[in-house]
Amino acid sequence: MTDQSVVARRREQRRARQSAAAVHVIAQPINNLPVYELANDEALHQINDASMLILEEIGIDFYDEEALAVLAAHGAVVKDSTVYFDRKLIAEYVGKAPAQFTQLARNPERNVVIGGAYVTFAPVYGPPYVYDLSRGRREATLADFENFVKLAYLSPYIHHSGGTVVEPTDLPTHTRHLDMIYAHIKFSDKPFMGSVTSGPNAEDSVRMAELLFGAETIRQQPALLSLINISSPRRLDDRMLAALKVYAKARQAMIITPFILSGAMAPAAVGGTLAQLNAEALAGIVLAQMIEPGTPVIYGAFQTNVDLQSGAPVFGSPESQIALVVSAQLARLHGLPFRSGGMFTSAKIADAQAAYESVQVMLPAVLARVNFVLHAAGWLEGGLTAGYEKFVLDCELLGMYHKFLQGLDLSAEGMALESIREVAPGGHHLGTAHTMRNFRTAFYRAGLFDYNSAEQWQAEGAQDAQQRAHQKYRQLLADYTPPSLDPAVDEALQAFMARRKQEIKPEY
DSSP, X not given: XXXXXXXXXXXXXXXXXXHHHHHHHOOOOBOOSOOOOOSOHHHHHHHXXXXXXXXIIIOEEEOOHHHHHHHHHTTOEEETTEEEOOHHXXXXXXXXXXXXXXXXXXXXXXXXXXXXXXXXXOOOOOOSEEEETTTEEEEOOHHHHHHHHHHHHHOTTOOOOOSOSSOOTTSOTTTHHHHHHHHHHHHXXXXXXXXXXXXXXXXXXXXXXHHHHOHHHHHHSOSBEEEEEEOSSSEEOHXXXXXXXXXXXXXXXXXXXXXXXXXXXXXXXXXXXXXXXXXXXXXXXXXXXXXXXXXXXXXXXXXXXXXXXXXXXXXXXXXXXXXXXXXHHHHHHTXXXXXXXXXXXXXXXXXHHHHHHHHHHHHHHHHTTOSEETTOSOEEGGGTEEEHHHHHHHHHHHXXXXXXXXXXOOSHHHHOHHHHHHSOTTOOSTTSHXXXXXXXXXXXXXXXXXXXXXXXXXXXXXOOHHHXXXXXXXXXXXXOXXXXXXXXXXXXXXXXXXXXXXXXXXXX
């Protein structure tokens, strides 16, 4: 074995030790940075007033009879499927939602606080395809789903297991939600999301959460956080409304998120898009509060623009960054936690385009104080693909953001005057007592990034970041050990799944 290979092996062992230690010591971050805002008070209220006009005069469609009945009973004006809201009604019911809440994890040390200055990073959601260097792009399977749950569990920089991290296309569509929920419970002890593809699937998610935590426990604090997408422009469809009703009645948390591509599902103008987005989000939040006051909700925003020449969505655009920052301001205006951001890219692999576009979205998300960042790792191809190498590379960036979120340390240790006194003019700080106390934690070090000389990099195989990430994710999965799960709970979950798989009939 050459000296260089010995050095490389020791370096990798040191990184592994540091990573293992980090899993136990890194907590959910609090954003200590000044909040970045683009709209002044006058501009913000101009957008909000435009939203009120949409709600009062143009309306939002709800495709569910029970939802329409609830809205009418609480003072909204219902004409066919279109609902009109008075701004006082909006303020009354939005005011019932908590500004901050805690989501339970089966390991209480993994509970996450959502709202205020707290930040939660969650993995990619929904891709039907996966990609890695060895097998290329292919349809996702349950094995891939489980792999990404494991990777999210292993990362100290991801606080949430997510939901449909990939779509397991090898399972029947009518029962796969059961296997996905079970995978989150079995292979991770972090919080997770429920199914929203139908009302019965949401009911199954609630029942499984009750088996895990207890029915009364999850009514006090939510064990599920589920994504309710509004089908822009200005409508909530029957499937999403069915899931919303289930989760609201069970007091489980929801992210109410308009899915908007400016230029197609909203005007080719950021101001108009923001007014529509705000109106749609508030309408869904109001319904949840009418069903069950105090139900935890997150004001969500998934917005980017289309390329008006090709019709393709554009990720990392300057317009989407402006919309993200102002959407966060609107959420704060209404006293609600906010969801947005993600490592978005249109790139097909973890290349330079993927890196640039992802950072273009994540940095504004951090600066704007987003509370819940879905798609924080793994996103490729406009959300159609989850990338294994992209996932672990994104986690390196999330580690950097954890450090950035701490802000400037001006404590005695942060000022380090003892070290300055100790070092003579022209000397160095490498061996001072302060440096020795802090050398492992003073500066973030990305294990997958190369800081060596060109000569050493070439001698060690001249690998690029994607190749290093390929080795990293495979090693993580090879070394994975599942968190313990009470055998009685596991047995109850499996029995419930078996029974439901017999009861649920496929849709044709």
